[in-house]
Amino acid sequence: MSPIRNGHDRQITVGIDIGSSNITCAIGEMISTTKRVRLLGIATVPSSGIRRGSITNRDELIDRLENVLMEVELMADIKVTKTILSITGEHIRSLNTQAAIALNRSNGNPGGIMERAINEGDISQVLDLAQAVSLPVDRDILHTLPQEYLVDTLEEIKNPIGMIGRRLEGRVHLVTAATTAMNNLVNCVEELGITVDGLVFQPLAAAMATLQEDEMELGVTLMEIGASTTNIAVYHGSAIRHSGVIPIGASSITHDIAIMLQIGIEEAENIKIKYASASASMSSPKLDIELPSSSGQLERVIPEQEVSRYVEARMQEIFQMVIREISRADIKDPLTYGIVMTGGGAKMRNIVHLAEKTLGVKVRQGYPLKIDGGEDFADGPGYVTAMGLLLWPLYAMDHIHMQRSGSGGFKDFFNRIRHTIEDLF
Ligand SMILES: Nc1ncnc2c1ncn2[C@@H]1O[C@H](COP(=O)(O)OP(=O)(O)OP(=O)(O)O)[C@@H](O)[C@H]1O
Ligand SMILES: [Mg+2]
Secondary structure, eight states, X not given: OOXXXXXXXXXXXXXXXXXXXXXXXXXXXXXXXXXXXXXXXXXXXXXXXXXXXXXXXXXXXXXXXXXXHHHHHHHHTOOOOEEEEEEOOTTOEEEEEEEEEXXXXXXXXXXXXXXXXXXXXXXXXXXXXXXXXXXXXXXXXXXXXXXXXXXXXXEEESOOTTOBOSEEEEEEEEEEEEHHHHHHHHHHHHTTTOEEEEEEEHHHHHHHHHOXXXXXXXXXXXXXXOSSOEEEEEEETTEEEEEEEESXXXXXXXXXXXXXXXXXXXXXXXXXXXXXXXXXXXXXXXXXXXXXXXXXXXXXXXXXXXXXXXXXXXXXXXXHHHHHHHTTSXXXXXXXXXXXXXXXXXXXXXXXXXXXXXXXXXXXXXXXXXXXSOTTTSOSGGXXXXXXXXXXXXXXXXXXXXXXXXSXXXXXXXXXXXXXXXXXX
């Protein structure tokens, strides 16, 4: 996103994380000297009209977007004109591809080879080729993320600019998404007079805000537990290796509690947040929960531990699906290096303990890093994805040239980002 310059010549960055349970909008100011973002405002409103990344009621979603924007603009005292959006959904797919180009072409005279250093044009050419996969007509590339380069026989090169060789190979992680889903989401926001400068797959945004460089080098999985989806991104060798969406999230726990205890969804949600523990053995067998009773019915109580048993069973199921998804990453023992959990679902009591026990790896909760000014009020795992959107223009190495059907919008967005960043530093 080209940062918005307002009257004070500040570099403003805006992100809207649109989930099925919550919509969070954050406004930040990029600090070029430290490569950090200072939070100017953040607001969260309950979501409506979207489920598992698909719009189910456009008008309701636009209403909620309007509410969140009003709140955040008031807090930051800034009018939002451009933003980046998060996206998820079962339509999102990822794959790794590669492409190579010959570098030292003969210099006019047969047999004469001219040596020259690799430049940005070569990299761009190799990445263009790597992303030129044949896609069904209803899909588009969402991200083209370089993993590493090979120059002749030299491997694992992060930046080959200036190196000399005969062959340059680039390996990339591609994320593709349904064109209609992307366009519909963008249209909702643009209806409010805001230009959408880009879409970011949720776990990639979350990873940007919370993963440390060492973790990405050694290997780590970012697991973002939302209400209706669990999104994962696997990193190793300082690059993304795999990403995916599991169509089940923390709201399934609420539904289980509602069905088991025969209560409403709202009551079940309250019980989940107030009493539930992801690990049944860590919840009190002595504490009873009073269930709401409608008039005429007898008062009911249920031990906290029993509720936690439902929760643990569902969490275990989600973890198993996550393991299956991680195993698709083409690296050896991807789970050895641990998991970082974010998203509202990661706030569940004792979830880290259960995950460590079930998965047998180091697990931590993810909090926003590289963002200043939100320490007291926006530091939980639920804010990580929105914070990652603020950091995206500063740190993303995405090659894709977004070309939205029609005109304007987020065409050539990522190219502009790169140029902006080069201007900045
Ligand atoms: N303290 C808590 N304990 C347990 N669960 C919690 C807690 N706080 C929030 N949650 C759960 O987190 C979920 C909301 O998380 P989040 O805001 O990340 O979802 P979302 O982004 O709206 O969903 P999605 O991205 O899947 O569309 C809800 O299901 C909520 O019940
Ligand atoms: Mg979410």
